[in-house]
Amino acid sequence: MELILQFIINGLIQGGFFALFAVGLVLIFGVMSVVNFAHGELVMIGAYTIWLLHAQNGFGFIPAIFVAVMLVTIIGLLMERFLFRPTRDDPLAGLICSIGVLFILQVVATLVGGDGPSKQVPPPFHGTLVLFDFLRIPYQRIFSLVVSVGALSLLWYFLTRTKLGWALRAVALDREAAALQGININRISMIAIGVGGALAGLAGALMAPLTNINPHMGHNVIITAFIVTIVGGVGSLSGAVLAAVLYALFHTFVTVYFGGTVATICGLILMVVVLIVKPTGIMGVRVSE
Amino acid sequence: MMNSLVKKIMFGAGLLLVLIAVPHFLKFHHQDLLIFLTINVLVVASYRIVTLTGEWSLIHAVMMGVGGYTATLLFKNYELGMWFTLPLAGGVSALIAAILCFPLFRMTQFYFLIGSFAAGEAIRLTWIQYVNPFGGTGGLSGVEPPIIGGIDFLDAIPYYYLTLVVVSICLFILYRIENSRIGLTLHAVHWKAALAESVGVDTWRYRALAFIVGSFFVGVAGGLKVHYLGTITPNQFGVGYMVFILIWVIVGGYNKFYGPVIGVIVLTMFDESIRGFDEIRPAIYGAMLIVSILFLPLGLESIPAKLKAWFGVGSAPDEPPLTDK
């Protein structure tokens, strides 16, 4: 019982990270129909920023988070303006460009941090919350969870309650129709990738003190993001969030008993099964033929 | 007519002469490289047939690994020689591909891309997870090339000739397929699937066929590689290698049979020339990929036609998108 509760808490915190980057991927795919293969590297850059500013140069953790978010947002905006916009008619071309970016960002990270072992960032929040004598949650993790949930709530508010958010969803639903209604596609694409980038940067920044930081950490991130996106339903943000939490719980569980590799294999198989049985994901609606 | 035939024969003979002579002018390290280059030519040519139907799979590198592991396990456990391991490497890759067709070809476009990536990663992680029989992250070693009629194929030059023969046969077959009515049908399935269906083409079967044939030949390439290299690891067939395949095909040009071949040859030479910059090498490739997508979407292969168009002879090639929307 105690173990299970502990699992659930850890899974939820993990799920928060998963949701942050998966939602960004969904947003970018929905609005621009490109698969951003460099999304994991955006997360990685967020984490590196924290390492460089906070761990190496003594910046405050919170200001460093802001810088990370800004930086990754800007990278995202540049990608949209110079890569995805010129290749808009050709989703595969956009994807291949993003693979190009992936390599460039990995090299940037290597040049900044050196080739050595993975970097660690000492957690800026100390101490552990103990609940009912047996649940132990480090404050660092509580902070991450609160910020993740806060960011996702803000996003939800933005998408459902503001005019811009509405326009963004309209573009995701049907780009041509939205353009006919006078929605500026370029502007909406910028916003989508800006938001997606910001969330990826935030995820990286929050993960930094809790994980190993290296130039190749994006690989696992993108695999996780794909699994979550597909299982949640490609067009569906709420699906992605739900799938993120469920997959995080599942992954935490399997990892403890069978190891991380088996957990990922299971996740990949799960994803292929979902693609076969219900390609629209758990929350997706079937689009008419 | 006669004239063009003579030209073709002359060209073929010249090419053959060059291919035979070239290793004798190279240092040992470059002879090694020449072998891998020849194998990579087969890799991109076999990838091409998969892309002919418009589906860009991300599992091709892993399929090569399937062939490689098959050859390795057969060699080590059953002491089978290369004449058996190569076709069986292709066969097992084709078999796995055939099984994967059922889930994968229920998907198209984005879903297929992601689905093929996921399936490939799952296979690769299986090699990592199951140390017995796959050797885990460290992989397997001890595979040897054959000794035939007293010639030890461990030496670079004989092995190069062996590779050259195998790859040439495979390329010939792939070329024949592409230029037969099957190739025409694959083209039809890609560009006008509805039209193809309405004249009786089972698009599923043809997409599957292309995928299986492509996997067969890349499996053979995997076998060729492991017999020379002697060792095999899961990471040889990871996303990194897959991306290289994409780069070769795209930079070379995916519109013609020889485009990817040009791509792999030119980029391998280029790769040698930036040997000193190991750390930033991936970034150079990344930039190259972006530049060629943005500015030379038809690849190197299209440069002669473009030049001709600039000078006012002939017309510029059309630039179809990589995928339909």
Add this chain to the structure above:
Amino acid sequence: MPVLEIKNVTKQFGGLTALNDISFNIEEGEIRGLIGPNGAGKSTMFKNIAGFYAPTKGSIVYQGKQIEGKKPHTISELGIVRTFQETTLFQELTVFENALVGCHINARTDLFSAIFGLDRKKQKAAEEKVMEVLDFMGLSDRKNQLASELPLGSQRALAISVALVSEPKLMLMDEPFAGMNPEETNHMMDLTRKVRESGITIVLVEHDMKAVMGLCHYLTVLNFGQLLAEGTPEEIRNNDKVIEAYLGGAN
């Protein structure tokens, strides 16, 4: 016995009913017009017959066999071929190669024959068939041109050639006259009659009333997914409901 029987076919897209309980028969050897204002459901009906959609309800019987819900390639193997509303051709291929795509059913080749050139006989038969059709459609002097170089009229003729090469018994033609000038229209009408005389039953979706009235033996009128009327061109021309539907649509 009719070649094709449409029995109570309904097709819904989500909440939208594109076809509502439609029934009609097509007789062997006729040219049938399927007409109606835009959005009436004509293309949807074609797609249901050709297997691109499965009807939500109802059945489609071809030569006594139920075919609804079968795959497009299965249906075309049975002898129903569809041509497309948009001109769909391979612009980058020659006229000859385009038509060769249509050979699939009758001259299928397998991998080994293709590799080792064992299918020369089939290949030759296929090429002969293609040339015969191109002759028939008046395209043989253009056989080595790229499809993209053809004028609109010839592109449409080529699209029909691709279908003819597959030797269909029933041809579904979706707006073959759209965008044509009077001269091209006349030529296409001649070609359509020729196709029918060669023993192929034709169902024609068309807006060009001159062509429809001149070609068709019998008309079926759809409106908002409903079967509005059936009759000879003369009867349809004087049918009040049809006149109203068209005028209503024009407003």
